[in-house]
Amino acid sequence: MGALSSGNPDDFALVLAAAAAAFQSNRTFAEREVNDVLRHWLAHSGAMLDMDHVELRRWLVDNRLLGRDGFGRVYTRGSPESEAGALAALLEGIDLTQAAHDARERDAAAREQRKRQWERRNRTADA
Numbered sequence: 001m002g003a004l005s006s007g008n009p010d011d012f013a014l015v016l017a018a019a020a021a022a023f024q025s026n027r028t029f030a031e032r033e034v035n036d037v038l039r040h041w042l043a044h045s046g047a048m049l050d051m052d053h054v055e056l057r058r059w060l061v062d063n064r065l066l067g068r069d070g071f072g073r074v075y076t077r078g079s080p081e082s083e084a085g086a087l088a089a090l091l092e093g094i095d096l097t098q099a100a101h102d103a104r105e106r107d108a109a110a111r112e113q114r115k116r117q118w119e120r121r122n123r124t125a126d127a
Contacts, residue, residue: 017087019046019056020065025077025092034066034075044097 022041023029029037038053046056060066060078065088067076 013087015046015049016059016063016065017091020060020077020088021091023066023075023077027077029075031073031075041097045099 019038019041022037022045023034034057035053038056042049042051042053042056049056057066061068061075064078067078068074
């Protein structure tokens with residue numbers, strides 16, 4: 001995520017907000033639960049990212065999207081006054097895994113349709 005954080009700040013904020021949205025607000029999480037949530041998120045909604053859950057957890061804590069007690073044992077959903085925090089609030093309650101799945105299916109259907117059109121044009125041109 002180092003490359004992502006040094007690139008477009010809006011993209012970086014959106015990725016962090018999407019990851020933070022995977023956590024319920026008004027609830028505490030043990031570190032193991034945080035790791036499980038982040039692993040799941042990285043395997044599904046965040047599958048396009050090349051990072052591990054520990055790196056993502058650090059970014060979330062550093063940007064105050066996750067709060068952590070002094071011992072690193074108890075985490076809560078943060079509420080930072082930043083662009084990422086505002087985006088996380090907007091994403092609350094949205095099933096990003098399903099949204100990503102739906103978008104991938106729409107893209108695959110559109111690609112298939114373009115392929116069929118291309119094949120029809122080429123068959124007609126060859127005839």
